[in-house]
Amino acid sequence: MTKINKLLLAAGSILLSEGASAQRVTPSPELQSFTEQRIRHQKTLGLTLGSYALANIAIGAVAAGQTSGETKYFHKMNVYWNLVNLGIAGAGLLGSRKTLAGSETLADAVKQHENMKKILLLNTGLDVAYVVGGAYLRERGTNQPDKADQLRGYGKSIMFQGGFLFAFDLVNYFIFKSRGDKQERLLLSATPDGVGVVLPIR
Structure with a gap:
């Protein structure tokens, strides 16, 4: 490689690095x-x-060991269900960090x-589906006397947990929408030059 080629290569590298730096615009x-609000909400x-x-x-865990019959199975399913909830919550927190x-x-x-x-x-x-599924299990308990306690207990637990999650997700949807949509519209309505922008969202 000649000296001229080396000089051109070096100059090109400098120009490319400067162009890349210029593209890193401070938000x-x-x-x-807008972003911080979403991250805080996700953490919450x-x-x-x-x-x-x-x-x-x-x-x-405590109640399942101190009760029997349908109530025992209700508490057991609460434990199983919320082990999954705990995993989902942990994954969400890690993602937001x-x-x-x-x-x-x-x-x-x-x-x-x-x-x-x-x-x-x-x-x-999905939460509505959980409630319906829980109701189905509880109803099956009336037709299967040998498993009545288990099916009814599990069914009631799933209905309870599904009902909680339905309220939890719906309330947070409306909070998210009311807080974020206004900011989103303001951000999308104008660029620094006052020109409207449209972003395709998929």
């Missing part, structure tokens, strides 16, 4: 606030669900906000 205070969701799960596991408010672009922040609303709405549909 506006409004965008950072995880902490609330995790605390609820721990309480159910502790109460259910990895997200940095200053690292998201406007498109990323909007996409994450819309995804959270979709997830919460999808969860409410």
